[in-house]
Amino acid sequence: MLLEVSDLSVIYSAGNKVVRAVNNVSFDLEKGEVLGIIGESGSGKSTLANAIIRAIKPPGKIVSGRVIYKGKDLLEMPYDEFRKIMWKEISYVPQASQNALNPVITVYDSFKYVADSHGFNDEKALREKVSELMKLVGLDPKRVLNMYPFQLSGGMRQRVMIALSMLLDPELIIMDEPTSALDMLNQELILKLIKSINKEMQISIIYITHDILNVAQIADRLFVMYKGYMMEDGKTEDIIKDPLNPYTQLLISSIPPLKGEIKNINVKEDTSYYVSGCPFLSRCDHAFERCKELPSVFLYKNRKVRCWLYEPHGA
Ligand SMILES: Nc1ncnc2c1ncn2[C@@H]1O[C@H](COP(=O)(O)OP(=O)(O)OP(=O)(O)O)[C@@H](O)[C@H]1O
Numbered sequence: 001m002l003l004e005v006s007d008l009s010v011i012y013s014a015g016n017k018v019v020r021a022v023n024n025v026s027f028d029l030e031k032g033e034v035l036g037i038i039g040e041s042g043s044g045k046s047t048l049a050n051a052i053i054r055a056i057k058p059p060g061k062i063v064s065g066r067v068i069y070k071g072k073d074l075l076e077m078p079y080d081e082f083r084k085i086m087w088k089e090i091s092y093v094p095q096a097s098q099n100a101l102n103p104v105i106t107v108y109d110s111f112k113y114v115a116d117s118h119g120f121n122d123e124k125a126l127r128e129k130v131s132e133l134m135k136l137v138g139l140d141p142k143r144v145l146n147m148y149p150f151q152l153s154g155g156m157r158q159r160v161m162i163a164l165s166m167l168l169d170p171e172l173i174i175m176d177e178p179t180s181a182l183d184m185l186n187q188e189l190i191l192k193l194i195k196s197i198n199k200e201m202q203i204s205i206i207y208i209t210h211d212i213l214n215v216a217q218i219a220d221r222l223f224v225m226y227k228g229y230m231m232e233d234g235k236t237e238d239i240i241k242d243p244l245n246p247y248t249q250l251l252i253s254s255i256p257p258l259k260g261e262i263k264n265i266n267v268k269e270d271t272s273y274y275v276s277g278c279p280f281l282s283r284c285d286h287a288f289e290r291c292k293e294l295p296s297v298f299l300y301k302n303r304k305v306r307c308w309l310y311e312p313h314g315a
């Protein structure tokens with residue numbers, strides 16, 4: 001197992017208000033696997049990613065959990081040791097990363113900055129490596145490396161960020177909404193690129209998005225989140241064909257058809273500021289008495305699902 005996240009919880013607190021952004025989240029990631037983390041805005045996806053890479057800042061706080069990478073807890077190890085793993089083994093493409101490049105330095109200097117800070121000082125080797133990466137992501141190194149971020153389109157900047165995340169040959173890349181700011185055509189191109197990075201280089205990927213259709217094209221497994229809770233975790237194929245959790249069912253029924261009429265979907269507004277119970281309770285058509293209590297996670301049809309409908313009976 002490459003990465004094992006267990007019981008991870010993160011809160012943000014301001015005064016007497018506490019937002020439970022990530023609640024007791026657990027999942028495993030195998031080497032070479034693509035895990036899609038999917039959920040609507042505010043479901044805690046970026047917070048989860050930030051917790052894994054120790055980037056939660058006040059008022060945020062990790063209140064429980066372990067993040068075991070190759071047998072060692074990233075959250076427990078001394079920061080110096082963790083820093084050596086970051087970029088070299090685990091890298092990160094942040095949300096809105098097309099705006100994350102330093103605007104006052106050239107594209108090449110962004111690579112050089114990351115290289116320098118990890119002791120990669122051989123300028124000639126660096127030039128070669130960067131050119132190779134630029135070609136891999138479909139950019140012309142001669143043209144692009146001397147440019148400034150503002151001279152690039154959004155799609156080009158996103159490609160640069162992906163190339164940058166690969167500079168030190170990581171084993172795992174965490175990508176937060178890597179295509180959400182792009183037009184459909186560029187989305188498809190970036191997805192294809194990510195797929196090839198995964199297949200050809202055996203790099204594991206955690207791919208975060210709110211777009212289930214988008215992620216279903218590349219993820220081996222999907223991890224569905226709602227209000228900081230894991231709602232369903234299983235093989236992409238199984239989840240798309242036969243979603244178990246009513247929330248996953250809603251996500252899938254809301255995928256617009258390629259042709260024809262848009263179905264009349266019944267999306268209830270979230271009216272609850274629930275205190276306890278199932279996070280999806282106020283929107284769920286299947287809710288019953290039991291749902292006033294937070295559902296446990298059940299194993300059902302080769303999946304993990306947080307929903308009382310799948311509680312085994314008569315066991
Ligand atoms: N710095 C912060 N301070 C206070 N609350 C925060 C902070 N960052 C996130 N939150 C809250 O934590 C919850 C989860 O936010 P998060 O950004 O992780 O969600 P997300 O799933 O990444 O959403 P999006 O799809 O919009 O990027 C939300 O309720 C959000 O308001």
Ligand SMILES: [Mg+2]
Nearest residue numbers: 045046047095
């Ligand atoms: Mg986010």
